[in-house]
Amino acid sequence: MQEKTLERLSIYRRLARRLQEENVERVFSHDLARMARITASLVRRDLMDLRVQGRPQHGYPVAGLVAAIDEVLDAPTPQNVALVGLGQLGRALLSYYIDRPHLRITAAFDVDPLKVGRLVHGVRCHDLAELAPVVRDQGITLAIVAVPAAQAHSVARVLCAAGVRGILNFAPVRLHVPEGVFVEDLDFTVSLEKLAFLVREGL
Amino acid sequence: MQEKTLERLSIYRRLARRLQEENVERVFSHDLARMARITASLVRRDLMDLRVQGRPQHGYPVAGLVAAIDEVLDAPTPQNVALVGLGQLGRALLSYYIDRPHLRITAAFDVDPLKVGRLVHGVRCHDLAELAPVVRDQGITLAIVAVPAAQAHSVARVLCAAGVRGILNFAPVRLHVPEGVFVEDLDFTVSLEKLAFLVREGL
DNA sequence: TTTTGTGAATCGATTCACAGCG
């Protein structure tokens, strides 16, 4: 399974779920392509990897599509996520990610004594110093880093030491992590600067 | 200039600026590669597109590197950015993007009457209905969409109609925009689901 | 027909390998 395909599966599932809500039972690769703003053949190629098959004239069964993507993207048992940094961004992420069955933020961490101990959106905020034991107790393997750039490296080190294997990083730095730990960067500035260039140069 | 190179230029510049602060005058492709977690030959290939040349034994001049990247990424005149949606995420973005000389958020928009008219982090919040005139008056060409999924499409339509040419989209939907408008999606769920898969499957 | 599934071709991005130069 290629990474790009993986990203698109997440998008296809979201689209298919919306179709389910609208009681649409079948969908053509061409329709998914239009909705996802890609080509139909790319959709078909992505779906080849899945345990769902379409039929000419009928397209793909929407429910089957969702089920097949669930099988790939959802762990058999929910994966717990730690959120580090309860600033404005951290709180935004927390309110965004409540009530997800398969990926749920079960613990938050900050250094601010005013935040430690509080319940934010139903999630307990711990002192950063408590990270390792909490991560171990809750079997957390994923973390979201939403701290200022200056603290990101030390937070990443603590997370890796505690056994976290994947980091979604919002800090504008490139984290250095041990072999076997995955980092996904979501870098607002990089994206905005790229966009500004494209708009300015017109492609 | 390739898109991936463009993204990395933003990263190189950030690294080079930090080196400047540390009074480092020269840097090897190998060092930049280590800091950016990529290969040295990719760094060199990226820098080939720039008006900076390195010298064997000496590497690249840090100040020249920053200047050369500025030339590519910074518009001659600052580009104004509109922020749509002043929820938690919108406010987080606003506090993050204050005091940038070349890309600055000059106007915010929301539908909540409690927010309209207020100054948030020094930026005026307007009613969404006022978007078109404000965008035109301030010569805004870029927008950040930080509204709930349900509103994202209509917001995008209004933005495009008002003349915005680039959208940084945080809503978990694929926007449909007219020819010539660029969209960059930052999709938290897609990234987190991908990360969860990678951690689970171990590559 | 129309639409899927897929081999082959293409396009794009990265790495290799090394000539050239200080």
Added chain:
DNA sequence: CGCTGTGAATCGATTCACAAAA
């Protein structure tokens, strides 16, 4: 030498084109 600049090779992702199926 050590390091840059770059042509050639490789790797990966997307599109093309069409046979097969209904």
